[in-house]
Amino acid sequence: MTIPFTHMLFLAILLFVMGAACAMTRKNLFLILIGVEVMLNAAGIAFVAAAMRWLDMNGQIMVLFVMTAAAAEIAVALALIICFQRQSGSTNADRLSLLKG
Amino acid sequence: MNTSPLLGTIVFLPLFGALAALLYWHNERTCRLLALTVMLADLVLVLFLFTLTPHFREPAGGNWLRVEDFSWMDALGIRFTLALDGISLMLILLTTVIGALTVLISWNEIKEHVAAFHFFLLAMMTGVLGVFLAMDVFLFYLFWELQSIPMFFLIGIWGHERRIYAAVKFALFTISGSLVMFLALLGLHLLHARQSGETTFALHQLIQTSFNLPLELTFFAAFALAFAIKIPMFPLHTWLPDAHTEAPTAGSVILAGLLLKTGVYALLRFAFPLFPHAAQLFTPLLLILGLTGIFYAGWIALAQTDLKRLVAYSSISHMGLIIVGIAVWNLTTLSGSLLQMINHGITTSALFILIGMLDERLHTRRLSDLGGLWKTLPVWSGFFLFFSLASIGLPGLNNFVGEMLILIGTFTRQPWAAAAGFIGLLLTVVYVMRMLRESIWGEARISPGIADLTGRELTILIPLTVGALWLGLHPGPALELFGTALTVPDLVKGLPILTP
């Protein structure tokens, strides 16, 4: 039993949109980070699905890269958030507006 | 052809000097001496070129006195090409002389960041010398930018009260002009590459590009805009009075003596030969703008209250006449315009230097504060009178010859323009008379006891005086250098007016 490619693509899109919505609407830095992670994993699902569809291992290899990058990224991001939380006592993203023009 | 890189040395010696000056940031006197030595050495090299002139006529192949050509960025077709003809020779002589003088001028005036000041000063000299010698258009553009940027800092750091405003204005004007030129330059390069299959920025090859007229007009307008801003031509002149008023004396001198000349030179060397048909179509406009500039600036100069601003407007007025000479484009007017560039470099620089010396003593340049200076500062006043008279074109002094050649040459083609030019000279007399009346004549308002010119100051002024007299009484050699350079085919391709 194989799941149709389009279904997997739909799942990926759904996850991506949910992640993006989370990243866009949430104010807590952690939740934004989670949203970003969800988006990354949605992309990963799309890669895996594509690899299965065309029987090409490059897609799966790409997922490994994405996961590595995501791990590295989450480490840096968490460190930054903790740093910020120590400074300002908050994890509210809206207080992080030093780049305001 | 590729002999010793003499021209390259002349161009880059000031830049090396500039870097070396930074190393002596802790010792001001060494800095000044170093800069002076470098500029004097450069001057000696240029004079050396004069002695070599006859020898180099042959091997360089007739047209040029000397050509130095090195490969540089071959993939992009950019070469390091410097070439010397009579026009460049006179202009680099002027550059090195004024360069050496500006170091002397700043000896007491500049007291802060001395090393940085000399760094910018010398770096600018490299830029100016490069502009006068580069025959690769891309190289020319690099030098063109190199000469503007240090001036921004010279005005912005060592200027007077409104220095930031003036510096930013200067930078915005010049850079916006030169960016447009850069676009046109790239377009020209690509067009030529498409036509001939060669990627090159060499002037003598780009000259062979053929255009359709709208494109040629666009390119010419882009080049001319950059040069017109630098000259500065009538409606684009408003940066100059501010820049002059706010700049330190050395800055004003370089601005009037050298930077303005690069605009005219580039118009003559690049814009006209590259786009001859467009240039001919633009001639009436240039003529009218030049004449308008003479009258407009000459008239406004009368109302000025600040000596430096007055001379700045007079500078615009004088440059108007030079533009007329270029626009008419025949051998007489071109010789006149080139000579007038040197003359204006000497006369106006001298006036700015004198005003700077006055400012150092009295801390004012307002005409209403002056008066009767002949009584307190007779030697200063004597020089001021001399250069003012040179500036109104008294025969026997330098400006007369240039003005006469331009106007006589103009008269053969555009009698009304020439007649207007003669009347324009009258406006010069009016404001110079007022300037003299309110500065050196009249009741003495300055308390006595102020020291007259020192030996250093005389050392600055005497070469300029000699130059003014020399070019006024015996301009033959200089005109001969221009004359031979002007009959070079490269320069005049497509402009059939010139006959030897």
Added chain:
Amino acid sequence: MKPVLFLLLSFPLLGALLVSLIGRHLSRRAVETIACTAVAASFILALTAFLLSGQKAYSLTLARWFAAGSFQVGLDLYYDPLAAVMALMVTFVSSLVHLYSVGYMRYDNGYIRYFCFLNLFVFAMLVIVTAGNLVFLYLGWETVGLCSYALIGFWYEKPEAANAGAKAFVVTRLGDVAFGIAIAICWVTLGHLSVSGIHDSAAGIDASRAGIIGCFLFLAAIGKSAQLPLSVWLPDAMAGPTPVSALIHAATMVTAGVYLLMRFFPVIQASMPLMAVIACVGILTICFGALGALIQKDIKRILAYSTISQVGYMFLALGAGDVAGSLFHLIAHAFFKSLLFLGAGCIIQALHEEQDIFRMGGGLRQKMPQLFWLFLAGTAALGAFPLTAGFFSKDRILLAVFLQPQAGYKLLWVIASMAAMITPLYAFRLFIIVFFGKSQSPSGPAKASPTSVPDVMTRVLWPLAFFSVFLGFLNLPLNWAGKEWLAQYLAAVPGSAMELHASSKMESAMQLGSALLTIIMVIVACIYYGTRVESVETGTETLLSKMQALFRNGFYLDRLYQTRITAPYRAAAGLLWQKVDAGWLDAGLNQSARSFLTLAETLRLWTTGRVSRYVSMMVAGFALILCSLTLAWWYLLI
């Protein structure tokens, strides 16, 4: 000939250079000696050249000056009888004025500047006289203007002196614009600028072209010679030291315009309308100057207006085609007018800088007897008293005008003769009021008794007085069994060969008539001015007082220029600067630069600094890109 002429020019120049460069390190006596020697040597050389030349014309080149393309100019000289006579006169009068100045400037500390510019002036004047081409002539022309400027404004701390200098320079420069254009036209139409070349080609050119060239030369001459309508600078120029007024503003520089026209007379001659215009300007100026001189109070201003008037006679003579007559009057005028000015200088110094003739207290005849006779000689010559130089020269001009065939010249002759009657009137008015005037002048008490002036100042006047009286015999009319030596000597000069075909009976009649008229006018002047004190203006506006005010103010010409030209020009300069340049052009360009700033201000509102906003933007952007890609893809497929 070349070395003589070279030295003739170089001595005064060398003198000027020496005085200006090392004068500060020399004693006063040394400076004076250098200056005087230079000019005296120049006079001797002028005499040598005169004796050597033998009525021939010499064209020679001292050096090349500048050249571009086909346009070439050299330092050329042209020496012919006309130049010879002028050079002699210039150097002679200059030498005397230099000597006089040693006395006159004895207390002044600016003597280095004074002698430097005076020497330079002699050099420049000699350049005008001997220049062989128009451009070199222009060098002299402008340099005399410079010297005039510097010497009028010599006492620069007095505002009126400093202003007068600038005014003189600007007004004469107005004429020089025309000179420049004349040079250009000559070059373009004739193809050369040399004096001899222009003489040669003058025969071949048509009247209209000659008229144009001549017209511009004439305009240049008007400026330099203070003719109408550019006469306004000369009365003000009297602010300079008196010897300067004598040399520059009476004897030499103001006649340079006349000389210019004489030099290029073949061109002028070719156009009859131009000749008529010259004659008319001459006659107008004669009347203007004479009426102005009649009513002035300042002794120097009287002489200045008189100069304007007398130079008008020279123009009239040229307008009548009589070069020899014009030169004759020029030379005679140079002697008697410099005599009068120098004499006036003695009086002024003796009376402690008093220049108002009504405050001189009269009675100078007893106190300065030597000067009385000298001044009388000058006055008589100015008033054209029979047998003096002025008599013969003025008569010759009137005769030349009368002999012109056109009817209009007869009218000119009538006016000129009437104006010639005013001349003795104002000349003797001056003389009588100064030397015989009543000391009960209402303007204030008489000055203290005059101090003595150095001997040198009166001694140099004798030669001038001698020539003022006897110079007429240089060019005795034919009916006096004379040979018209001057006219003969000038015969070879192109354009000057004019014979006055008058029967000796008519000539005698005219001379008799003018002699009688002059004597009558002198008697009238003696009676009128000798018996009554000048009426002081009261508030009443009679016609007479109005006329007097009109004449005294030079027909309000000066005020007209002030209010109609100078003031508007100045005001417009300020407006142009504040309103147009700063207020419109500069502000506009600044505004266009500022519009980028406004744009940036608007754009930066996008940058909220909120992460969520950034993410939304990014997503929206991606969505936009994806959509457009899809659309494009779809479009390509269909």
